[in-house]
Amino acid sequence: MFTSVIDSTASLLARGYAWLPGLQERAGEGPVVTRLMGRRTVVLDGPGSVEFFYDEQHVRREGALPGPVLDTLIGRGAVHTLDGGGHRVRKDMFVSLLMAEGGIAALTERFVARWPRAVAGWQGREVVLFDEVAAVLAGAVCDWVGLPLSEGAARSVGEDCVAMVDGFATPGPRHWKARRARARQERALRRVVTELRTAAPAPSGGRPRSVLTAVAWHRDADGRLLDPRTAAVELLNIIRPTVALSWFAVFAAHALHSAPVHRDRLRGDDGTYARAFAHEVRRFYPFAPFIGGLAARDLRWRDVPVPEGSLVLLDLYGRNHDPEVWPKPCDFDPCRFMGREPPSNDLVPQGGGDVRTGHRCPGEDIAVGLLTAIVGALADLDCDVPEQDLTIPLHRMPTRPRSGFVLAHARTAV
Ligand code: MYR
Numbered sequence: 065m066f067t068s069v070i071d072s073t074a075s076l077l078a079r080g081y082a083w084l085p086g087l088q089e090r091a092g093e094g095p096v097v098t099r100l101m102g103r104r105t106v107v108l109d110g111p112g113s114v115e116f117f118y119d120e121q122h123v124r125r126e127g128a129l130p131g132p133v134l135d136t137l138i139g140r141g142a143v144h145t146l147d148g149g150g151h152r153v154r155k156d157m158f159v160s161l162l163m164a165e166g167g168i169a170a171l172t173e174r175f176v177a178r179w180p181r182a183v184a185g186w187q188g189r190e191v192v193l194f195d196e197v198a199a200v201l202a203g204a205v206c207d208w209v210g211l212p213l214s215e216g217a218a219r220s221v222g223e224d225c226v227a228m229v230d231g232f233a234t235p236g237p238r239h240w241k242a243r244r245a246r247a248r249q250e251r252a253l254r255r256v257v258t259e260l261r262t263a264a265p266a267p268s269g270g271r272p273r274s275v276l277t278a279v280a281w282h283r284d285a286d287g288r289l290l291d292p293r294t295a296a297v298e299l300l301n302i303i304r305p306t307v308a309l310s311w312f313a314v315f316a317a318h319a320l321h322s323a324p325v326h327r328d329r330l331r332g333d334d335g336t337y338a339r340a341f342a343h344e345v346r347r348f349y350p351f352a353p354f355i356g357g358l359a360a361r362d363l364r365w366r367d368v369p370v371p372e373g374s375l376v377l378l379d380l381y382g383r384n385h386d387p388e389v390w391p392k393p394c395d396f397d398p399c400r401f402m403g404r405e406p407p408s409n410d411l412v413p414q415g416g417g418d419v420r421t422g423h424r425c426p427g428e429d430i431a432v433g434l435l436t437a438i439v440g441a442l443a444d445l446d447c448d449v450p451e452q453d454l455t456i457p458l459h460r461m462p463t464r465p466r467s468g469f470v471l472a473h474a475r476t477a478v
Contacts, residue, residue, distance in 0.1 A: 071099045077235065080459040081350045084379060095368050100377075101130060106370045107354070109379040110386070114409040116365065117378040118417030118424070120147065123357035125423065128375070136242035137232035137304075139250065139297030144423070151423075153285040154298075158426040159419065161275050162302065168433040171306075174204035175434055179441050186474045190450065193317055194468035197438065198222035198310040205306040209299065210274025211256065224249050225300075225307035233461040246300070253296035261289075275302060305427050306434070311462060313438045314469045315349040316341070318456070319396055320442055321449055321469075326398070330443035331477070335436060338443070340401035342435035346384075346413040347406075348396050350456070350463055353381045355415050380412050447474035 076083045084107065087096040096107040108117050117123055124147045134140050143154040161167070178200045186196070199215070202222030206213045213221065224245035231242025257280045272278035279295050279302075290298065319341070320327055329337050354377045363370040370376060385393040389410050390400065409416045414425040425431075452467035 071102060072105075073100050076100065077233070078459065080457075080461045081353050081381065081463065082458045084353060084377075084382070088379075088382070095366050097368060100375055103373070103375045104371065105375040105377060106359075106365055106368060107377045107379055108365055109382045110366075111388075113378060114383060114412060114416040117355075117357070117376065118422050120360070120422070122360055122363055123376050124360040125151070125357055128356055128358045132239065133232050136228050136239065136246055139246065139294075139300060141294040142297050142301055144301075150285045152421070154282075155420075155423075155426070157278065157282045157298075158302075161278055162426045162430055163419070168430050171204060171208045171430060172433050172437045174207050175200060176437055176441070178203055180476060183445065183474055183476055186471070190470050190472045191474070192468040193471055194310050194314045194464060195222075195226075197313040198226050198307050201307045201309055201434070202303070205303050208275065209302060210276035221249065221303065222307050222310075225304040226310065228300075228304055229308045229311075229462060249300055249303075250293060250296045253299050254292040257292045257295040257299075261292075275299075302427070305425070306430065309431060309434055309438070311351055311464055312342075312345055312349070312431070312435050313442070314464050315351075316345045316435065316439050317442055317469045318454060318465050319345060319348070320439075321454070323396065327443050330440065333440070333443075335440065336402065337398060338439045339432065339436045340398040341439045342432055343401040343406060343411065344396060344398040345435065345439070346431070347390065347411055348384075350381055350458065351413055352415075353461070354379050378412075378416075380415065383410070383412050383416075441476075444477050445471075445474055446477045448472040 072083070072087075079086060084096070087098060087107070088109070095109070098105050098107075125145055126147050127145075129138060129145060134142075134145070138144050143151065143158060146154055182196055182200050199219040199222045202225060203213060203215065203218035206218060206221060227238075227241045227245035228249075229242075231238035231240070231245075256276070260276065260280050266281045267273065267277060272281065276299065279290070279299050282290055282295070282298075284290060289295075320330075326341065330341065356375055356377045359370045359372050359374045359376055361372050363372075365376075384390070387393050408424070414428050414431065415423065417424040419426055419428070448471070450470055450472050452470045454465040454467060454469070456463050456465055
């Protein structure tokens with residue numbers, strides 16, 4: 065076991081993805097016990113950790129996310145901050161919207177329709193793939209939500225969503241940019257919700273006409289409509305994570321560039337290899353290192369006391385690289401997913417647990433579906449990759465290839 069009484073927050077912010085593996089190395093076989101933001105913190109890893117963390121009797125969400133994360137990434141009053149009955153009713157709304165039959169296909173079709181137009185617009189200039197994918201995803205998801213936008217407006221929404229994700233875990237200018245981006249988008253969506261409610265009566269029964277209508281007229285566990293700001297927060301909790309797939313898109317481009325052999329296989333593919341590739345991108349590359357909550361009561365984890373109110377972290381990156389679960393975890397090998405969908409608590413890049421009753425991300429199927437389409441689109445792209453810095457710095461959270469992946473002379477192969 066590694067126990068530190070010295071607060072480790074500054075070390076986490078400085079070391080990024082290397083912070084937890086560093087403590088784990090010092091801890092040997094036992095759990096890491098440290099302090100973050102002044103709180104006793106116990107890290108769960110290894111067998112049983114995902115199941116332990118997602119047991120509602122063990123970990124609660126209320127009060128777990130610090131203000132700087134709420135005011136940038138997640139939003140105040142979001143589903144992520146609820147427990148028990150309040151969580152279940154709000155979560156049902158997300159599940160019914162994000163996992164509805166045909167919903168993922170409809171969103172993916174919007175991305176696929178926009179992609180060739182975007183590529184055509186890159187003629188004669190270098191582009192940063194990360195920025196371009198964010199703009200296409202923003203246009204696709206806003207349209208799908210029921211908020212069709214011009215290309216320019218979609219690009220701005222994409223930039224704001226990227227800023228929220230990019231700046232939530234970092235003090236300084238990136239953080240203030242994230243706060244401004246959230247405030248701007250919350251304001252705009254609050255207005256949309258208020259206008260929609262004023263313009264027409266609540267839809268009576270049946271399937272709502274759009275995601276926007278469903279969120280605007282959603283009633284929480286207390287039977288009340290969400291206040292317009294919370295409705296805006298939850299709309300952003302659909303739009304922003306979709307745009308955040310740009311991180312996985314550049315990781316996919318990085319993987320294709322590092323091993324071009326995958327491209328040939330993807331070009332002759334019926335989608336099966338692209339899906340396996342998408343799963344492997346989500347497993348292999350560093351995105352969310354861990355997830356946190358508060359001990360709901362006095363607990364013990366592998367003989368270590370976890371007093372009520374302690375911060376409990378679940379090591380997501382460690383789970384995705386556990387050699388007991390993933391042989392040769394540091395090899396990028398999509399074949400490990402050929403012909404099989406991963407057991408849900410083995411592959412946890414977006415968290416684990418049960419999607420309907422627990423805190424598992426309800427957008428995970430969307431992420432896999434869209435990333436599969438993105439992988440196919442990238443494999444079909446003929447382009448030059450100019451000299452650039454493609455290193456992935458581990459101290460930066462969230463990280464990505466430094467250059468954002470610059471392309472030149474791009475065109476879709478016929
Ligand atoms: C979303 O928009 O909800 C998806 C984005 C999740 C962000 C995950 C990036 C993790 C990087 C840092 C963790 C730092 C903990 C202080």
